[in-house]
Amino acid sequence: MEIPTIDDVIAAHERIAPHIHRTPVLTSSWLDQRSGARLFFKCENFQKAGAFKVRGATNAVFSLPDHLLEKGVATHSSGNHALSLSYAAGRRGIPCHVVMPHTAPQAKKDAVRAYGGIIRECEPSTSAREAMFAEVQAETGADFVHPYNDPRVIAGQATCSRELMSQTEGLDIVIAPIGGGGMISGTCLNLAATAPEVAIYAAEPEQADDAARSLHAGHIIADDAPQTVADGLKVPLKELTWHFVSRHVTDILTASEQEIIDAMRLTWARMKIVIEPSCAVPLAVILKHPEVFAGKRVGVIITGGNVDLDRLPWTQ
Template identity: 80%
Template sequence: IPCHVVMPRTAPQAKKDAVRGYGGIITQCEPSTSSREEVFARIEAETGADFVHPYNDPRVIAGQGTCSAELIEQVDNLDMVVAPIGGGGMISGTCLTLSNLAPDVKIYAAEPEQADDAARSFRAGHIIADDAPVTVADGLKVPLKERTWHFVSNHVTDILTASEDEIIEAMKLIWKRMKIVIEPSSAVPLATILKNKDVFANKRVGIIITGGNVDLDALPWMSGENT
């Protein structure tokens, strides 16, 4: 079955290589939500393919909920779980699982300051969507949608943000101390914990680490430029 994947032209080469390695057919778009949705619609019309939204889809949300299911199976007595948030697929899956299996666990979402439309939405009580934010955490640039907003507005305790420098330092810390290859988006939860130590002090905290799609020749601390 052919699989067409719409990706921003600025996506890390590691992500593009992985998609092609699995047989995906990439169509590039501009790094904005409006461009992605326009290209999605064109590819769907041209190919007749079934559209699977990358996060605003119940199947995707359910699949991402398995992360927190495995976490609470392996770690007892958690007080809090922190997961990254962009469009909200991962945090929605986290909410779906924990609200049913561990309802006493508080759920926090972590977001880049430079792409903080989810945090602003949370405080405003309705979706605020930025079209093309710029952040080193490229996996968290997309806005909330109606399905993910339902979970965020009903189950998330708070959305915390971190600066670009804080994200990069947290990423470096995980690389150095844990020897785990993670991408900047995966480092945002730890960055927000380190920034808000009073919130998490003396608590048993679980962190969802979500991916390791990085170009090893262009790590964010190599150039000194956060794009």
């Protein structure tokens, strides 16, 4: 298992800079008052392709050696990684094959195709998608860029907290949602090397709390096909993300479906930004646990903004 280093992060940041946005950090005096904390929202919903995942995907695509370019890249993803890899592959002019559950939001399927990605649909479970993926890879010979269990991807995601730290004057805590653990692992990789005084928390839906149970049990627990409105967070930890999570994460806190939806709606209403359910989980957790966050300077990673605007969770 190849563990990425802080030098990989610095190289990734230079490599991807021409292809990504340095996204803004927003604050909200209303949410500060409500939470008792000082919150700094790193807005990766404004990122290219609408999500932080473009950082890792672009790092993987642009570090591909020339002899692998023709066969392109392939992945399986519940959405944003598919979009991001298609975007990055398009920027480099190489093919991108994507295995995606047929239940993924139509907006995400349309966007993958608009970036030139080639979709193969599967049943909405981790096992089904891995089986379909093996088939696609055998057919195409494309380089596998896993959504998170890949050192190139984690080094790319680490550039997000690198920017966040340079955009704020010191933080006590950084919190991000956890699904497979790519963003959290990148955050661990960067902060452990450059700002070890910052505590790292992860936020997870109660109904897909396999990472929280893993951390408390001391080994990876993987659930097949959990159900949650936070559709980016259904996937399990893998060995590389477990490496970082088990070593550097202070705690993983959970929120209920209703708490997630309320925090999402609150963010739209008060901050006037469109965010996905997945990235409302940290705010839900912050509001639920003032004993952890109140009085602290907290960096909150808003991971993405790709929502099906015809199906909002509070109007269902």
